[in-house]
Amino acid sequence: MNKKSKVILLPCEAYEEERIYTNLKKGLELLGGLDSLVKKEEKILLKPNLLKRAEVEKAVITHPALVGAFGRILKEEGYKNVILGDSCGTGSTRKVIKGTGMDAALEKLGISAVDFSQGVHVAYPQGIQAKVFVIPKELKESDCVISLCKMKTHALERITGAVKNSYGFIYGLHKAKGHTRYPSADSFARMLVDLNLYVKPRLYVMDGIVAMEGNGPGSGDPVKMGVMLLSKDPVALDSVFCSLVHLKPQMVPTNYHGEKMGLGVWRKEDIQLLTPEGEISLEKAVKTYGNTAFRVDRRPIRRGLWERMAKALNIFQKKPYIDKSLCIGCGICVKSCPVPGKAVNFKNGKGKPPVYDYKKCIRCFCCQEMCPKKAIKVK
Numbered sequence: 001m002n003k004k005s006k007v008i009l010l011p012c013e014a015y016e017e018e019r020i021y022t023n024l025k026k027g028l029e030l031l032g033g034l035d036s037l038v039k040k041e042e043k044i045l046l047k048p049n050l051l052k053r054a055e056v057e058k059a060v061i062t063h064p065a066l067v068g069a070f071g072r073i074l075k076e077e078g079y080k081n082v083i084l085g086d087s088c089g090t091g092s093t094r095k096v097i098k099g100t101g102m103d104a105a106l107e108k109l110g111i112s113a114v115d116f117s118q119g120v121h122v123a124y125p126q127g128i129q130a131k132v133f134v135i136p137k138e139l140k141e142s143d144c145v146i147s148l149c150k151m152k153t154h155a156l157e158r159i160t161g162a163v164k165n166s167y168g169f170i171y172g173l174h175k176a177k178g179h180t181r182y183p184s185a186d187s188f189a190r191m192l193v194d195l196n197l198y199v200k201p202r203l204y205v206m207d208g209i210v211a212m213e214g215n216g217p218g219s220g221d222p223v224k225m226g227v228m229l230l231s232k233d234p235v236a237l238d239s240v241f242c243s244l245v246h247l248k249p250q251m252v253p254t255n256y257h258g259e260k261m262g263l264g265v266w267r268k269e270d271i272q273l274l275t276p277e278g279e280i281s282l283e284k285a286v287k288t289y290g291n292t293a294f295r296v297d298r299r300p301i302r303r304g305l306w307e308r309m310a311k312a313l314n315i316f317q318k319k320p321y322i323d324k325s326l327c328i329g330c331g332i333c334v335k336s337c338p339v340p341g342k343a344v345n346f347k348n349g350k351g352k353p354p355v356y357d358y359k360k361c362i363r364c365f366c367c368q369e370m371c372p373k374k375a376i377k378v379k
């Protein structure tokens with residue numbers, strides 16, 4: 001019996017809806033067909049990455065052409081009860097997608113884009129890191145979730161892909177609270193793994209046609225990767241993403257803890273990689289579709305005593321800083337800082353740019369994610 005996790009790699013050079021549609025259909029067939037994943041009468045929530053309002057070309061959000069093509073497949077296959085939503089970093093689902101083409105595509109398909117309206121407390125007693133979540137009512141009322149994630153870098157977790165996309169299942173301001181409750185990359189990753197195990201998205205589809213490298217997930221640079229990835233196993237999917245960008249999969253906390261906690265597998269011997277042309281070795285896929293120059297954090301991991309000492313002494317840690325020449329003084333970074341009393345703020349309540357209090361800063365990088373001017377970098 002084949003117990004490997006399947007990951008489907010679909011080469012796709014451009015955001016042409018017809019090509020994406022044909023590729024996704026093939027990919028779904030290789031996974032056993034949509035009917036093997038979702039029953040026709042089930043209520044489906046599509047969860048793209050809608051971090052914030054930004055031009056589509058900047059690769060901040062899942063591309064509307066992929067969302068449109070996937071929605072079309074659902075409709076053609078007779079799925080009638082489909083909505084789309086995300087707990088966005090700033091703004092709401094409808095505000096973020098307005099004018100991107102995703103709004104028009106969804107309207108044409110009769111799929112409602114929903115602004116999450118209310119948070120519901122749910123218990124997850126078996127959670128290793130998190131035993132309770134506050135999720136949107138609309139998620140609670142759905143039977144099934146499909147994650148439409150984006151291939152991007154991330155300051156805290158190195159990458160944001162399939163596992164991290166699920167953070168948008170936390171309702172509104174509770175996302176900020178999560179950062180103070182789980183301040184380290186490891187504790188945050190374990191919480192994300194618990195969250196994925198609780199929500200159990202049936203399928204993860206990654207938009208890696210144009211990915212984001214460098215100062216992700218909101219201020220990085222678009223880079224063509226020319227692939228879409230599909231899997232039922234988010235850890236295996238993220239592991240393939242890591243290999244394609246020459247990052248050791250085990251260096252990503254959500255992979256490392258994801259395997260330990262039973263969400264999925266990251267080791268190449270446990271993954272079966274398929275393309276429409278047949279099975280492909282990871283080595284060949286990396287050679288054909290990989291990018292050695294992809295800018296992602298590849299520095300070694302520090303855990304245990306070394307990490308605790310570095311934290312206590314506030315040294316050797318990544319930290320955000322503001323490029324004064326780019327700052328417009330909008331204050332979004334201050335608003336998005338979840339630390340009580342704020343770890344970044346305007347000096348004496350005025351003057352730009354805001355300044356950091358690194359003693360208070362928990363390195364969640366919410367400020368860097370949300371800055372609309374790419375003024376916040378990580379060093």
Ligand code: SF4
Nearest residue numbers: 327328330331333371
């Ligand atoms: S969010 Fe960015 S542009 Fe706005 S005040 Fe902060 S650093 Fe400046």
Ligand code: SF4
Nearest residue numbers: 337361362364365367
């Ligand atoms: S200053 Fe930025 S990185 Fe530090 S705690 Fe606040 S939001 Fe997080």
